[in-house]
Amino acid sequence: MRKNVMLPAIAAASLALAACGETATDSAETTETAVAPITLEEVAAAQQAWGEGIVNIGKVFTDGGDVKAAAEEHINKFYAYEDGKDVLFKPTLAAEDQFRGTFDEALSYFIGTEGTEDKGFAIKPWTNVRWENEGTVTDGDSAMAMGNYYFTDTDGNDTKVEYTFGYIRDGEGNLKINLHHSSVPFSAN
Incomplete structure (x- = not known):
């Protein structure tokens, strides 16, 4: 559930960085990994x-x-x-x-x-x-x-x-x- 909340925030941050001419790091990938559901x-x-x-x-x-x-x-x-x-x-x-x-x-x-x-x-x-x-x-x-x-x-x-x-x-x-x-x-x- 937290994953769905975090991804829009990461996407918004990536768009903001892109507007400034910068690129996003691997933070989206790290966040997804950290909150992967336990199986x-x-x-x-x-x-x-x-x-x-x-x-x-x-x-x-x-x-x-x-x-x-x-x-x-x-x-x-x-x-x-x-x-x-x-x-x-x-x-x-x-x-x-x-x-x-x-x-x-x-x-x-x-x-x-x-x-x-x-x-x-x-x-x-x-x-x-x-x-x-x-x-x-x-x-x-x-x-x-x-x-x-x-x-x-x-x-x-x-x-x-x-x-x-x-x-x-x-x-x-x-x-x-x-x-x-x-x-x-x-x-x-």
């Missing part, structure tokens, strides 16, 4: 890459590598914290510190922090993450997906988790998570 395929690719990142953090931990660096890279790649955007993050295994609005709180959840409830979700390790979207809504430069994802442990057992993820574009056009809510399914027992 269902992009959401699916972002989900797949996020899952692979979680698996990688566990592998780095198991191999004795720099797990903190791996987790920091994952958070920077997939979450909008470093872009100065608000991130609403409610992880699955969090009761005392339910919401993780900062980079450091997300890092603690993924790799653990001694003396807290965080045991390191991503260092379990997991061998696979499989997504089943119940639905995905795209709205121009944002998207939301909801469904179940399954985390496979080293014994081949799956843990089912319910999720809602929200996505926005960063300045380079990459999808970043600005909403992550996940929880274990309700059990009456």
